[in-house]
Amino acid sequence: MKTVLAVRHVAFEDLDSFAPVLAERGYAIRYAEAGYDDLTVLNPLADDLLVVLGGPIGVYEDAAYPFIHDELRLLRTRLEAGRPTLGICLGCQMIAQALGARVYPGGQKEIGWKPLTLTEAGRHHPLAAFADPTSVLHWHGDTFDLPAGATLLASSDLYPHQAFAWGRGALALQFHIETTARGLERWFIGHAGEIAATPGLSVPMLRATTARHAPNAEVKGRQCFAAWLNHVGL
Template sequence: MSEVLALRHVPFEDLAYFESILTERGLGVRYIDAVTDDLAAIDAVRPPLLVVLGGPIGAYEEAAYPFLGDELRLIEHRLRANRPTLGICLGAQLMARALGARVYPGPVKEIGWAPLTLTEAGRRSPLRFIGESEADGVVLHWHGDTFDLPDGAVHLASSALYENQAFSWGQSALALQFHAEAGGRGLERWFVGHAAEIGAHPGLSVAALRADTERFTPSVTAAGQAFFSAWLTSVGL
């Protein structure tokens, strides 16, 4: 069985609902601890898919987190080889940096369930399954940083708070600022892991996040799975 490589920064931000879709397609998953594993020793090109997952640090903080240097080199090598690559949240920011774009703190944290607005290119992409869902494009947002579009990238989506929410690059690289993979009871781990961030955000509470999660999970999960399946097919997986 071929193995997808997933770079994970915190244990509770994993592939979630996406993992079962990979399994159905005969793809196993190998999680790499980006923080402590030897990233320089990893073959960046061989795996059929690289997924770079989320995390609560900045893509520009390699002075505090030196592993980011090796991770950026791994991602750049993968992208330059035109191999299928998906970045989610921090992963999208790292992809942007690896492609030479600026990543920086945004004006406000975007945490919770809110809709996307797809560009014309986004409506032609697999993201259309999210934009046309019963939840009208609602997804989970959990970030405070943003990025400029890399040279050659195709802008796919924005939100009310952030212009750059998704981009594609080349034929097989996709970066998502938002989370299309997460929902349901799995987010209870997020509510604990990000407790300090939730508590510091005015007007945000675990109770409100939990209520919205229960409301949106069924339709959002279905849309996210349809999107991911269509994207895997588009890159030959």
């Protein structure tokens, strides 16, 4: 059976709308819980697809979270082999770091719904599903330098590096196209502290903008993911 390994950092940031796309294609999904499961026993090349999901920590916080070293080693082996790999938000930053780029605090939070600006390469990539002004969910405060040899695919008004491809098999997305309106209700609880500490944010405001933007973004997110799976031969 075809398999997907998803590395998860907090329980509520999961594959969400991507899971049914994978199930329809006959993939069995399993999660490795970062900081709880032993990542050193995982075979980096065993699964057809590796997905590294988001979370509220920084890649540079390895002194506090030593498992980050194991996660980066897992990614380096996977990337060097050219095996299909997807990173979302923290996972995107992990891929950047694994490829030798710097990850660091961005200076301001980017949380909420707004559109992307695609590069020329992005308009010829599965991300082209978002070429029309379609707002996606941003939820991060860190950013990264573009790794050597990477192809920039998308930017936002606050951060120029929002998505990149590396080789044919790796895709890194700083934003979230895997989320659903229902799934985000768990985020509003899990990230309550961050929401309360960020000026201009509130749960009612996020819920209202989610109701407005999520239905269209969910459809395009699944389309983009399915097209990317085809792109990498999955």
